[in-house]
Amino acid sequence: xxxxxTLQLIILAFVLTIVSSCSSKVEKENTVSTEAETPKEVKDxxxxxxxxxxxxxxxxYVTNVTAKGSSNFIPVADRxxxxxxxxxxxxxxxxxxxxxxxxxxxxxxxxxHPEWKNKQPYKAVLENDMKxxxxxxxxxxxxxxxASHAGMTAKEFEGIVKDxxxxxxxxxxxxxxxxxIYQPMLELLDYLRANxxxxxxxxxxxxxxxxxxxxxxxxxPKDQVVGSSIKTEFVMEDGKAKIIRLPELDFIDDKAGxxxxxxxxxxxxxxxxxxxxxxxxxxxxxxxxxxxxxxxLYVHHTDGEREWAYDRDSHIGxxxxxxxxxxxxxxxxxxxxxxxKVIYPFQLNETKN
Amino acid sequence: xxxxxTLQLIILAFVLTIVSSCSSKVEKENTVSTEAETPKEVKDxxxxxxxxxxxxxxxxYVTNVTAKGSSNFIPVADRxxxxxxxxxxxxxxxxxxxxxxxxxxxxxxxxxHPEWKNKQPYKAVLENDMKxxxxxxxxxxxxxxxASHAGMTAKEFEGIVKDxxxxxxxxxxxxxxxxxIYQPMLELLDYLRANxxxxxxxxxxxxxxxxxxxxxxxxxPKDQVVGSSIKTEFVMEDGKAKIIRLPELDFIDDKAGxxxxxxxxxxxxxxxxxxxxxxxxxxxxxxxxxxxxxxxLYVHHTDGEREWAYDRDSHIGxxxxxxxxxxxxxxxxxxxxxxxKVIYPFQLNETKN
Numbered sequence: 196x197x198x199x200x201t202l203q204l205i206i207l208a209f210v211l212t213i214v215s216s217c218s219s220k221v222e223k224e225n226t227v228s229t230e231a232e233t234p235k236e237v238k239d240x241x242x243x244x245x246x247x248x249x250x251x252x253x254x255x256y257v258t259n260v261t262a263k264g265s266s267n268f269i270p271v272a273d274r275x276x277x278x279x280x281x282x283x284x285x286x287x288x289x290x291x292x293x294x295x296x297x298x299x300x301x302x303x304x305x306x307x308h309p310e311w312k313n314k315q316p317y318k319a320v321l322e323n324d325m326k327x328x329x330x331x332x333x334x335x336x337x338x339x340x341x342a343s344h345a346g347m348t349a350k351e352f353e354g355i356v357k358d359x360x361x362x363x364x365x366x367x368x369x370x371x372x373x374x375x376i377y378q379p380m381l382e383l384l385d386y387l388r389a390n391x392x393x394x395x396x397x398x399x400x401x402x403x404x405x406x407x408x409x410x411x412x413x414x415x416p417k418d419q420v421v422g423s424s425i426k427t428e429f430v431m432e433d434g435k436a437k438i439i440r441l442p443e444l445d446f447i448d449d450k451a452g453x454x455x456x457x458x459x460x461x462x463x464x465x466x467x468x469x470x471x472x473x474x475x476x477x478x479x480x481x482x483x484x485x486x487x488x489x490x491x492l493y494v495h496h497t498d499g500e501r502e503w504a505y506d507r508d509s510h511i512g513x514x515x516x517x518x519x520x521x522x523x524x525x526x527x528x529x530x531x532x533x534x535x536k537v538i539y540p541f542q543l544n545e546t547k548n
Numbered sequence: 549x550x551x552x553x554t555l556q557l558i559i560l561a562f563v564l565t566i567v568s569s570c571s572s573k574v575e576k577e578n579t580v581s582t583e584a585e586t587p588k589e590v591k592d593x594x595x596x597x598x599x600x601x602x603x604x605x606x607x608x609y610v611t612n613v614t615a616k617g618s619s620n621f622i623p624v625a626d627r628x629x630x631x632x633x634x635x636x637x638x639x640x641x642x643x644x645x646x647x648x649x650x651x652x653x654x655x656x657x658x659x660x661h662p663e664w665k666n667k668q669p670y671k672a673v674l675e676n677d678m679k680x681x682x683x684x685x686x687x688x689x690x691x692x693x694x695a696s697h698a699g700m701t702a703k704e705f706e707g708i709v710k711d712x713x714x715x716x717x718x719x720x721x722x723x724x725x726x727x728x729i730y731q732p733m734l735e736l737l738d739y740l741r742a743n744x745x746x747x748x749x750x751x752x753x754x755x756x757x758x759x760x761x762x763x764x765x766x767x768x769p770k771d772q773v774v775g776s777s778i779k780t781e782f783v784m785e786d787g788k789a790k791i792i793r794l795p796e797l798d799f800i801d802d803k804a805g806x807x808x809x810x811x812x813x814x815x816x817x818x819x820x821x822x823x824x825x826x827x828x829x830x831x832x833x834x835x836x837x838x839x840x841x842x843x844x845l846y847v848h849h850t851d852g853e854r855e856w857a858y859d860r861d862s863h864i865g866x867x868x869x870x871x872x873x874x875x876x877x878x879x880x881x882x883x884x885x886x887x888x889k890v891i892y893p894f895q896l897n898e899t900k901n
Binding site (some may be wrong): 220272320349393402403404410416417418419424426428429431432435436437445451452453454455457458460463464477480481483512516 | 728763780788
């Protein structure tokens with residue numbers, strides 16, 4: 196059991212990437228945007244959301260806690276929104292996207308490591324043998340993470356991630372991974388920021404894997420990303436300052452690690468938190484304990500046609516305990532198939548045509 | 549040597565507090581303040597700084613990197629300023645203020661621990677025997693930290709710190725610790741923010757010791773504080789979400805830990821960094837390696853009359869290697885006695901009277 200759990204954590208300690216279709220968004224923290232100054236009724240802030248109870252619940256909450264004179268008014272400084280990434284802001288099937296990155300990286304490094312041809316878990320990666328890869332277990336996957344994510348400077352790693360995100364494509368959609376972000380969630384992030392919420396990513400994915408692209412993808416700046424990390428070390432080499440990435444886990448930002456990460460990095464409890472799996476439950480329980488009215492939003496993957504359908508039995512993004520807890524506690528659950536008009540930004544044009 | 553170094557780290561892992569004299573400052577991140585829109589020549593942004601090369605260097609730098617069309621222009625998103633706290637933003641003598649907090653806390657808890665009367669290092673604290681306290685060494689001080697900083701929820705700890713900062717007074721100045729912040733540095737923080745720099749604290753002090761009061765003191769929000777930390781754990785007790793503080797060190801944000809902390813929490817390299825001791829050297833070397841023109845500012849404690857005078861041989865805030873490196877590399881060094889008209893905000897009125 197421990198091994199399976201740790202394995203899940205390690206797979207989680209993999210994951211994440213970008214979207215270029217919504218370029219140059221700038222986080223409008225603590226400023227009243229022009230959008231917010233126009234009456235909210237005039238323009239639908241969530242045009243990709245179907246009318247219905249989910250959309251209504253979100254809008255009611257935001258209106259209620261931001262209206263001047265409301266008994267539920269939340270001061271701007273306390274409008275903290277925390278968003279899981281994998282399966283909440285972008286897709287996570289058929290495997291966490293960070294795993295695709297790791298595999299790509301191993302293949303790129305293979306010429307320098309001829310011994311990998313006959314050594315697991317590298318052999319499995321090089322032969323695209325996912326079954327053998329998974330059979331390598333916790334130890335094998337951890338070795339893969341370290342071989343692909345450590346041993347270079349932080350700056351070099353950023354360049355490697357940027358290069359990958361600009362080149363690699365998703366096996367099903369044949370598009371860059373950063374185009375597989377959820378249009379309705381982008382609108383939600385914008386809507387919250389227009390109402391002076393400060394939006395953060397709180398993900399099991401690697402923090403330095405996310406930072407190179409999340410500003411462009413989600414309008415979330417680098418210092419508003421909480422994620423899993425490996426240890427690093429500062430060195431001065433020939434008078435040059437460097438941060439070296441070490442092959443050792445530092446922090447796993449998943450499950451009970453999420454509220455710990457939020458407390459460590461943000462220092463405030465969220466009032467709005469969104470996730471899609473059991474790994475997000477504790478973050479949402481933490482938000483639910485806020486002294487202010489809080490909103491917990493779960494993405495339920497119900498759309499096997501346009502995206503993927505999975506929940507209780509999935510190895511990736513398992514949504515079982517969270518589904519029960521959310522239902523019992525009256526949290527809002529997005530039915531992806533019913534609630535979202537489109538899934539990805541590139542479908543906006545397809546819909547119009 | 550190891551013991552002494554670790555002991556310094558642990559003492560560092562103590563330190564910090566508030567200032568009420570400059571209330572309700574709000575960080576003006578990424579917004580052009582009205583102040584910035586008026587010509588800078590009209591109003592002196594640094595009125596508590598004596599005219600001279602130090603003040604001139606700061607103003608020249610800021611003007612140079614923010615002027616549109618300047619070849620040294622730094623985009624707003626990359627205007628990151630990192631400030632040490634102890635000895636840089638507030639005083640640190642005769643001992644790190646966080647040590648006063650720990651001692652106060654031990655005394656408050658003593659009635660529940662009658663055994664402390666005969667047990668070091670508690671006995672030393674209860675008898676105000678600093679010599680015996682220091683003699684308890686690394687192990688003793690670590691025990692003291694854990695007894696005073698762990699074993700409660702994060703929320704409870706915040707309340708304890710707030711209570712302490714509002715009540716305890718400094719032995720020399722007979723004023724709350726949060727009034728012993730440096731007026732010239734407050735002006736510098738404001739000046740940088742007015743020029744769209746984002747200001748962070750990067751301190752060896754405890755992050756959860758600082759967060760309760762730094763917004764009010766420095767206008768720096770909770771999520772822009774990087775510091776040392778102990779481990780925490782998330783638990784659900786009777787349906788209530790809690791973060792419990794554990795008696796185990798998590799991260800020491802000092803020396804080479806500072807750039808590591810900056811990379812971990814901020815994800816960007818500073819262009820402006822300020823410190824006062826050897827513990828800040830690596831942070832400033834890291835900033836110095838920025839692709840943009842950077843500014844490194846050292847506070848040299850030269851004013852034994854109005855504050856304290858100490859540097860190379862001090863056990864607290866030792867400034868030896870840093871002083872040499874700064875001199876060799878042409879960094880700006882504040883001569884507190886010569887460069888600052890006043891030290892603390894409460895002296896502003898005294899000066900006027």
